[in-house]
Amino acid sequence: MDILRWLYEASIPIGGYELHWLELIGVLFGLASAVGGLVRRMWAWPVGIVGNVLLFFVYITVTFDAADGRAPLFGQSGRQIFFIITSVYGWWRWNQVKKLADRPDDAPVIVPRWATVRERVGMGVFMVAGVLVVQQVFSIIGAGWPAPRWYFWCDAWIFVGSMIATYAMARGWNEFWLVWIAVDLVGVPLLIHSGYIPTAVLYAVYSVFVIYGFVVWLRASRTERPTPELEDAGVREPSRS
Numbered sequence: 657m658d659i660l661r662w663l664y665e666a667s668i669p670i671g672g673y674e675l676h677w678l679e680l681i682g683v684l685f686g687l688a689s690a691v692g693g694l695v696r697r698m699w700a701w702p703v704g705i706v707g708n709v710l711l712f713f714v715y716i717t718v719t720f721d722a723a724d725g726r727a728p729l730f731g732q733s734g735r736q737i738f739f740i741i742t743s744v745y746g747w748w749r750w751n752q753v754k755k756l757a758d759r760p761d762d763a764p765v766i767v768p769r770w771a772t773v774r775e776r777v778g779m780g781v782f783m784v785a786g787v788l789v790v791q792q793v794f795s796i797i798g799a800g801w802p803a804p805r806w807y808f809w810c811d812a813w814i815f816v817g818s819m820i821a822t823y824a825m826a827r828g829w830n831e832f833w834l835v836w837i838a839v840d841l842v843g844v845p846l847l848i849h850s851g852y853i854p855t856a857v858l859y860a861v862y863s864v865f866v867i868y869g870f871v872v873w874l875r876a877s878r879t880e881r882p883t884p885e886l887e888d889a890g891v892r893e894p895s896r897s
Contacts, residue, residue, distance in 0.1 A: 682710030683858045696764035701747035712736035746826030766828040768873040786816035833870035
């Protein structure tokens with residue numbers, strides 16, 4: 657814990673803001689993972705997990721006396737845990753797909769596709785129900801400061817949306833990029849408001865990156881087709897809109 661605290665406190669002064677090394681490193685790992693997801697490489701998952709672990713300590717360390725006066729984001733902390741769980745699933749699933757497809761090591765692991773109507777409905781229902789439940793839980797736990805009610809709704813939106821986006825990436829659905837855009841539209845203003853400037857900048861840049869990633873995956877879903885082995889195994893359905 658002393659090492660983590662030292663790493664958290666180590667920072668670079670930029671204007672009136674202290675850029676903490678732990679936050680910066682976690683952000684860079686997150687960006688690298690996003691690049692890996694764009695090109696559909698297996699290493700995207702372990703790299704993302706490392707970033708999640710680092711950012712978890714960034715958000716949770718605000719409860720220590722080295723908090724710098726920044727607002728605690730318990731939802732952001734909690735979602736890093738769920739990121740790790742979902743990423744382990746995604747890592748496992750992409751490994752299964754790669755084995756069944758017998759793809760070359762230098763080839764993308766999966767073939768993207770649109771989610772089916774049933775899958776989209778499932779995402780929508782989970783999002784609505786999840787936000788309703790999570791915002792109530794967050795409000796009961798409290799934010800460690802007199803936060804307004806909208807704060808818990810925003811934190812719940814980011815929390816649930818992030819889980820859905822990560823799961824959709826694991827499934828290879830094009831929609832995962834669109835969910836990330838919806839998350840960023842709320843996440844960037846909330847992070848700026850809470851004082852996490854580097855992470856806010858990451859998500860702002862990531863929003864542009866997400867649009868590009870969506871276009872890349874969309875083209876791949878139109879030009880690439882699942883192998884017969886994958887279809888027979890029921891790992892994914894044929895591409896459909």
